[in-house]
Amino acid sequence: MKEKILIVEDQFVEADYLRLMLTQAGYIITGIARSVSQAEQLIKSEKPDFVLVDIFLKGKQTGIDLAKQLSADNIPFVYLSANSDEEVLNAAKTTEPYGFLVKPFREKDLLVALEIAHYRHKHNQESKWRSEKQLTKDLYTIEKEEGNWNTKVIETAKVLQKHLPFDCVDVKFKPLESRHYSGFAFMRAGFSEYQTIDLNSLSNMSGRPMEEIKDLLEHNSIDNTAKWYNGDDFKKLFPVHPMKALFAKVFGFSSNIVLPFITSDSYMFSLSFFRRLEEGYNAEHLDLLFRLQQPLIAVMNSISANEKRSALSIHHELTSIPHRKAPDPNPDFGTIIGKSPALLNVMDLIEQVAYSDTSVLLLGESGTGKEKIADAIHNLSPRKNKSFIKVNCAALPPTLIESELFGHEKGAFTGANDKRIGKFEKADHGTILLDEIGEMPLELQVKLLRVLQEKEIERIGGRDTLKINVRIIAATNKNLEKEVAEGRFRLDLYYRLNVFPVRLPPLRERKEDIPALAYHFMNYYNHKSGKKISGISDNVLKSMMAYHWPGNIRELEHLVERSILLARGSLIEEIQLPAIPKTSAAGIESSYIKTIHENERDYIISILKKCNGRIWGAGAAAEILNIPPSTLKSKMKKLGIKKEFIP
CATH class of the missing domain: 3.30.450.40 (GAF domain)
Structure with missing residues (x-):
């Protein structure tokens, strides 16, 4: 049985066109509302299964105002819009719609959008029910x-x-x-x-x-x-x-x-x-x-x-x-380093989404580790033994992107001497990472949207369509809301990709992780270069904590690698950081003072763990830290580190 749909659209011609398309497809139209107040009355009397709502309606109240009520009443809805600025898009996102259609659209776009919205709503409800049922079961297990x-x-x-x-x-x-x-x-x-x-x-x-x-x-x-x-x-x-x-x-x-x-x-x-x-x-x-x-x-x-x-x-x-x-094994997050609250929030999101087929949008500045997060999502998913194809959209010439993504037949264009299998076809039953998605040309964004919605591709020069089953992870360092507002990124593609956004914090928001990351890179490049660097001086760590890190983890890695190569002794005693602007130095330094004790505490605990809690003797924590055992015990007492704290 087809769903009952309410159309909320103040343009008569567009509303009637929608009614005609949906009626021919077998949907039941409960009515056409031209304002929020009319829509509210029809919702009460007709109880629609779905609502198509235009964002910009005549009158004081907009489609976003109606959407807030629909969301509270658990009625799924899809937005209609011809254009949108960044502020409107941000407001629309908070209402958690099930789809977004940009006018003008094809009949097939409308029907596919409704099918996806129906699936997402049903899946979302079932997923929440299963998740809560398991949680309740876990709590009763703890009780017994x-x-x-x-x-x-x-x-x-x-x-x-x-x-x-x-x-x-x-x-x-x-x-x-x-x-x-x-x-x-x-x-x-x-x-x-x-x-x-x-x-x-x-x-x-x-x-x-x-x-x-x-x-x-x-x-x-x-x-x-x-x-x-x-x-x-x-x-x-x-x-x-x-x-x-x-x-x-x-x-x-x-x-x-x-x-x-x-x-x-x-x-x-x-x-x-x-x-x-x-x-x-x-x-x-x-x-x-x-x-x-x-x-x-x-x-x-x-x-x-x-x-x-x-x-x-x-x-x-x-x-x-x-x-x-916890006694059960942690998820395998690969080489993701750190325990800061900001990073733990990201790891929570990874664990939540990894086991599903939901599209993921990774947002964050350059160098924050988006590719590492994508690796973790794939490796934790049921697709981990299948292909994981990575595409850097910014590195491909515009004339070759379509061929790279979807493939081509022999003779499809000048220079096509052989048949090429595209990235999507190679990723079938696996995962594809579309890195720097914000750099994709507009004309290709339309084709990508249709691939994501219809789950089928067509090679350039080909006559047949190929069904594909691919999990999408997209990543960008751009503000996509701004790109949408300025006409460089399609609103409907943005919403299709933005099903499960994950924002990666810049390094300056997770400074507690800097020592662990620095030692990780030190050990890696130590081994790679054949050197025998045993540690990083306190002054260098303090400089790292005071620096703003505009290049994030990638910048830290490069600077540690350079410092390893330039080190003359067994300790990294110098690091060539760019000068800190005077206007921001005071604020950065105060941030460092606030977190130094937590940072020192975490570092001492990590060393104690490696030594199985041993403080004295050869290879024990005091020796590695190069301090007397009595000093280490004093620090542990001051920082609240107990022996039973060490597993």
Whole structure:
């Protein structure tokens, strides 16, 4: 049975043309609305399955205003537009449409767009249902398994992380009749690793005395309402939640979502999640937590009464739980280096999308590692044993791009002496990376759009169409919204590629990863050049942390390679960084001061892991770090690194 479709279009000729095409294709037209108010009335009375909505309507309200309501009511819709500027496109994206048609379009374009929208809507609903069903099952499994606070809370955090992103989770609880509560705070330290933040480590990180933090806890309100807070709304909590204010200051949190609940043994619990992103949470996240309330209560019910009483015996102490790595294997992210929050967010997105056939659009400055991310997506997908074809659209002459992508028959044009198999055909049943997609000529963008929609190609000079099954990953360092607004990139192709965008952070937004990246490149070029460089001096690391890195990871790699070749001893003691502009030096330096302790802590932990936690002796951490063991122990105490933290 064909869907019922509502057309929202204020141009009579265009609306009637749409009605005619859709009726001939077997769709049922519930009506034609020429304004948002008319559309709202028809939606209530006719309940359409799909809506075609023009962005620019006459009157105060636009198609985007209507789309917000459609999205809230879970009615799929496809936008119609003749043109769009960057601001309108950004507003349209937030409504999460299921398609975009640019006028004028062919009848086949319309019907294919509707088929894709239907598939995406159905797949999206089924995917969410399956994902949530598995999450609920995982939580009930945690409830039934043997375990204490260590196991139960960490495992709960781990399964929630895939569906409710967070940089830190705070678990608080108290008996209903008591004013005093206890709690545990877990900071994400790696892809499947979490670190306990206790009073001692919080005191060291914040530079505030332990007694002062205990006093903050004494005057901290407990969350008793399920709600989410972003940006300024989060900051408004600080006067009554001084601990949230402290966490925000020390760790840079900008958003928070809370779920309080009561267990069967009369304990009040509060799960509080934090993110550094200002727009970290929304109503959908809160709805998910509401639906998970019963399995979450079951997990907390399963923790023994003795453990709860024991945790409450020391007022306000955040009981120390050792750093724990998830027992199941991490996804293979290949040579992606780093554990910064910005990179972990990208890795979360990779894990979510890799196993599907969804198109992915990688956005980011030059040198941020878009090709490495594409490699990881392919290697984690069911297509990993199939072809992965990479095409640099910027490197191909415009006259050859079509032949390179789609192939040609012998004699198709002058110089076509043999039949050529195109990149899409070679990638059949595998993955294709269209790198620098923003450089593709407009005339070829139309052909690419049809290939993506109809899943078939035709070689130049050929008569037959060939069905293909290819997963698309596109990448660009350009602002495609701006390119669309200025007429250099098709709006419908942009939307077709922008199904699952992943923004890669520049290196200046993930400075915590610089030492790990620098040592990775040092080891690589050390081996390649046959040198025996053992480390990087503190001054060089400080210079790296203070530099702005306009060339990102690629620039860092080239500079480390050059420094290896120029090094005279066993240590890199100089690096030839471009001069830092005076106007920005103060801001960059302050950024470096803010992250240096976290950076030093991560580096020491990485060395201890390699040494299996050994501090003394030949080949142990103190020797590798070239400091006395007593100094290393002192640093570990200051930075809150415990022996049990090391796996």
